[in-house]
Amino acid sequence: MAIDQELKIEMGKQGVVVTTLQELYNWGRKSSVWPMQFGLACCAIEMIATTMARYDLARFGAEVFRPSPRQADLMIISGTVTKKMAPQVVRLYNQMGEPRYVIAMGACAISGGPFKQGYNVLKGIDRYIPVDVHIPGCPPRPEALLQAFITLQNKIQAQPLTGPNRPRHLDAEAQGEFPVPVQGEHDLEPTSNPGVWTVPVVIR
Amino acid sequence: MSSWTLQQSTNEHLAGWNRPQVIKPEGDGEVLEVSMGPHHPSTHGVFRMDVKLDGEKVIGLKPVFGYLHRNHEQLGEKLSYLAIMPYTDRLDYFCSLSNNWGYAMAVEKLAGLEVPERADHLRVILAELTRFQNHASWIGFLAQEMGASGTPLMYAFREREKILDLFEELTGSRMMCNYMRFGGCRVDPTAEWLSETRKVVQGLHKFVDEFENLLTGNEILMSRTQGVGVLSHDLAVNASVSGPMARASGVNYDIRKVDHYGIYDRFNFRVPLGEHGDIYDRYMVRVLEIRESLSILEQALKSVPGGPILDPKAKSRGIRPKAGEAYGRIEAPKGELGFYLISDGAGSPYRYRIRPPSFINLTVLEDMCLGHNVADAILILGSVDIVLGEVDR
Amino acid sequence: MKTIEEIQAAIEAAVPGGEVTIVMNPSPAAQHSLLVGAGKAVAVAKFLRDDAELALDFCSNVTGVDWLDREIAEKVKVTKTVTKTVDGVEQQVEETVEETVKRAVPGYLECVYHLYSVAKKHGPVVIRMRTANRSDMVELPSLTPIWRGAEFQEREVFDLYGIVFTGHPDLRRILMWDEFKDHPMRKDYVLPDDFEYEPTPHDDVLKRAEAHRADVAQEGAAQ
Numbered sequence: 001m002a003i004d005q006e007l008k009i010e011m012g013k014q015g016v017v018v019t020t021l022q023e024l025y026n027w028g029r030k031s032s033v034w035p036m037q038f039g040l041a042c043c044a045i046e047m048i049a050t051t052m053a054r055y056d057l058a059r060f061g062a063e064v065f066r067p068s069p070r071q072a073d074l075m076i077i078s079g080t081v082t083k084k085m086a087p088q089v090v091r092l093y094n095q096m097g098e099p100r101y102v103i104a105m106g107a108c109a110i111s112g113g114p115f116k117q118g119y120n121v122l123k124g125i126d127r128y129i130p131v132d133v134h135i136p137g138c139p140p141r142p143e144a145l146l147q148a149f150i151t152l153q154n155k156i157q158a159q160p161l162t163g164p165n166r167p168r169h170l171d172a173e174a175q176g177e178f179p180v181p182v183q184g185e186h187d188l189e190p191t192s193n194p195g196v197w198t199v200p201v202v203i204r
Numbered sequence: 205m206s207s208w209t210l211q212q213s214t215n216e217h218l219a220g221w222n223r224p225q226v227i228k229p230e231g232d233g234e235v236l237e238v239s240m241g242p243h244h245p246s247t248h249g250v251f252r253m254d255v256k257l258d259g260e261k262v263i264g265l266k267p268v269f270g271y272l273h274r275n276h277e278q279l280g281e282k283l284s285y286l287a288i289m290p291y292t293d294r295l296d297y298f299c300s301l302s303n304n305w306g307y308a309m310a311v312e313k314l315a316g317l318e319v320p321e322r323a324d325h326l327r328v329i330l331a332e333l334t335r336f337q338n339h340a341s342w343i344g345f346l347a348q349e350m351g352a353s354g355t356p357l358m359y360a361f362r363e364r365e366k367i368l369d370l371f372e373e374l375t376g377s378r379m380m381c382n383y384m385r386f387g388g389c390r391v392d393p394t395a396e397w398l399s400e401t402r403k404v405v406q407g408l409h410k411f412v413d414e415f416e417n418l419l420t421g422n423e424i425l426m427s428r429t430q431g432v433g434v435l436s437h438d439l440a441v442n443a444s445v446s447g448p449m450a451r452a453s454g455v456n457y458d459i460r461k462v463d464h465y466g467i468y469d470r471f472n473f474r475v476p477l478g479e480h481g482d483i484y485d486r487y488m489v490r491v492l493e494i495r496e497s498l499s500i501l502e503q504a505l506k507s508v509p510g511g512p513i514l515d516p517k518a519k520s521r522g523i524r525p526k527a528g529e530a531y532g533r534i535e536a537p538k539g540e541l542g543f544y545l546i547s548d549g550a551g552s553p554y555r556y557r558i559r560p561p562s563f564i565n566l567t568v569l570e571d572m573c574l575g576h577n578v579a580d581a582i583l584i585l586g587s588v589d590i591v592l593g594e595v596d597r
Numbered sequence: 598m599k600t601i602e603e604i605q606a607a608i609e610a611a612v613p614g615g616e617v618t619i620v621m622n623p624s625p626a627a628q629h630s631l632l633v634g635a636g637k638a639v640a641v642a643k644f645l646r647d648d649a650e651l652a653l654d655f656c657s658n659v660t661g662v663d664w665l666d667r668e669i670a671e672k673v674k675v676t677k678t679v680t681k682t683v684d685g686v687e688q689q690v691e692e693t694v695e696e697t698v699k700r701a702v703p704g705y706l707e708c709v710y711h712l713y714s715v716a717k718k719h720g721p722v723v724i725r726m727r728t729a730n731r732s733d734m735v736e737l738p739s740l741t742p743i744w745r746g747a748e749f750q751e752r753e754v755f756d757l758y759g760i761v762f763t764g765h766p767d768l769r770r771i772l773m774w775d776e777f778k779d780h781p782m783r784k785d786y787v788l789p790d791d792f793e794y795e796p797t798p799h800d801d802v803l804k805r806a807e808a809h810r811a812d813v814a815q816e817g818a819a820q
């Protein structure tokens with residue numbers, strides 16, 4: 001697996017490129033992450049701004065926004081997830097093919113943000129689906145989204161292809177479908193998915 | 205999931221001219237029911253339409269709301285008057301400063317506060333800059349829905365970034381400005397900021413010319429929009445349609461002119477009106493409005509007086525207006541934005557209500573779409589100019 | 598524009614039995630309103646829209662307000678006969694005393710309409726209607742047949758406050774999902790219990806989070 005870094009550089013000088021399959025594979029994956037064209041609220045406008053000329057998300061190989069979840073690798077939860085919308089978000093996530101990643105953008109997607117106390121606002125999308133990168137901010141600046149994107153790329157790059165931490169698409173056992181919450185008479189049922197989210201312990 | 209099974213959703217039993225007409229399917233009478241959204245590439249955010257189709261033709265359409273219902277009103281009734289201000293930013297997140305103004309105005313009416321000259325000028329400047337970037341982005345989005353993926357939107361966002369830079373320099377935030385206070389504004393702009401704004405406004409003229417060169421005479425834009433989604437004058441008034449959409453149908457009603465709020469009286473500007481009420485007119489009205497905005501901006505920037513930016517009587521924190529109620533409204537870029545407040549003398553309003561222009565403008569969506577193709581329905585929805593944060597609140 | 602009293606008089610002349618009363622607004626805004634009885638409300642609205650001078654053709658804003666059952670403490674002047682000793686002689690004296698009387702005011706739901714005129718460019722004229730109570734008699738006539746602009750807003754009032762508009766063409770929930778049972782904008786609405794995790798609880802939230810924890814602990818003990 002591990003190559004001697006010095007040897008690699010030395011050979012590179014000679015015109016011989018040496019790499020591992022894992023590095024090459026992950027390099028390819030991280031350079032073509034296609035996000036889903038999916039905007040929820042205010043943060044979506046900053047997401048659009050990120051793809052526009054000044055911030056230019058295309059530099060990271062992610063300019064292709066796909067309207068269909070089947071063709072997308074990355075779901076950017078850009079905004080408030082309401083309880084009316086949450087089942088649809090989970091359903092869309094279920095429809096995405098592996099490997100799939102989630103960026104929770106903004107205070108609302110993380111925790112409900114300023115609207116936390118509302119009766120129709122979900123207190124964080126990580127109650128139902130696994131989130132890879134959280135971006136705080138209300139709204140996060142486009143630079144923050146770029147930073148999150150780079151973080152995700154680093155995460156992809158570092159994923160080993162074998163062993164217990166291998167990516168989910170190489171793991172036949174990995175959970176594919178996540179249960180979709182039901183809209184009940186007073187609230188979503190269940191209010192969280194215990195397989196994904198456990199109540200954090202607050203240390204004071 | 206379809207809501208058609210609910211009995212009341214048909215409108216055949218209703219006589220009365222202000223209901224959409226009922227179209228019977230032709231041919232074999234087979235009706236296709238499509239649920240568009242809430243995740244759909246062409247809906248502006250999370251919005252759903254239940255569409256009934258006869259072939260390609262729309263014969264029924266019901267909008268479904270609530271996917272971004274964030275309980276603004278309920279939260280507002282728990283918060284203090286000042287704490288509501290940042291929430292108003294998040295209503296129509298393209299135009300946070302207009303929302304600020306609308307809310308500040310309602311509280312000023314409720315508490316009887318005056319706004320100093322300088323603050324009034326600043327409010328006009330910021331509101332018109334907001335209108336500019338809103339309309340420009342709207343045109344970009346409309347063109348995108350017609351298939352011009354990217355380019356016009358790219359141009360619009362390029363200019364928008366310049367305006368957002370100004371906002372950021374003044375208020376500290378690009379989008380969520382939280383700038384206005386009851387009886388004035390929060391921070392005083394420097395002379396450099398004003399001269400920078402003048403420079404940017406100068407440059408915007410060129411942008412509008414360029415934009416219009418690309419779009420106004422464009423063959424595709426004309427053939428996709430002319431005669432599509434026609435809204436009549438009478439229906440527009442009866443259905444409380446406001447803003448550029450009403451004016452495109454020839455309704456001469458601009459709250460800046462009617463209510464004489466702020467200091468709009470002092471500036472010389474015209475209200476563009478449409479003749480046909482179709483999408484093209486809506487486009488043209490907005491383009492012309494942008495130009496009028498630029499003219500207001502130039503006049504306002506020339507005459508910014510010195511002085512305080514906050515009414516000395518005003519007290520933002522812990523304000524407790526006497527019991528009573530007030531309705532304040534402004535001409536937001538999307539239409540009439542109103543705030544209705546009932547105070548019972550406590551530190552937070554007893555009732556806090558937002559009158560969202562884009563929500564009410566959607567009342568006539570079905571009327572405009574009937575008889576058109578599905579592809580046009582998308583365009584018609586786009587032409588209303590909605591932002592879901594405001595539609596669902 | 599006519600003053601509110603003139604409008605009231607005009608309505609009463611045109612729609613006999615319209616039960617129109619003026620509700621004064623003490624705030625500096627001075628937007629006084631007309632309380633319209635539910636019985637003739639549609640006729641009154643039609644008159645307001647079609648009257649040549651008023652021409653209130655634009656129904657800008659429709660909203661609900663929830664007024665809970667209240668107790669009003671009022672100062673009332675009561676005349677009493679008291680026995681007093683004046684100059685050593687016992688006498689019956691009439692005396693006026695101020696007393697605080699508590700009066701229970703039944704709650705009601707209210708629907709407020711803000712009307713403007715596009716033709717005449719004046720307004721607002723505020724009209725309001727009240728339901729009989731907050732629980733079972735919550736019906737009001739819908740004004741959508743007069744002003745189409747009220748359609749979605751009345752649906753919203755129905756959804757969030759539970760006022761049932763008779764004669765509305767399409768009365769369904771609009772913001773919440775169809776299965777939802779409560780009317781969340783009512784003042785006595787109880788928030789759903791999703792207080793599992795509150796990193797910075799305070800005031801109300803702290804109480805609710807603690808109640809949630811106690812509930813969970815009890816359930817755990819029961820099992």
Ligand code: SF4
Binds near residue numbers: 042113139
């Ligand atoms: S985090 Fe802030 S900006 Fe983002 S969706 Fe929530 S309220 Fe809007």
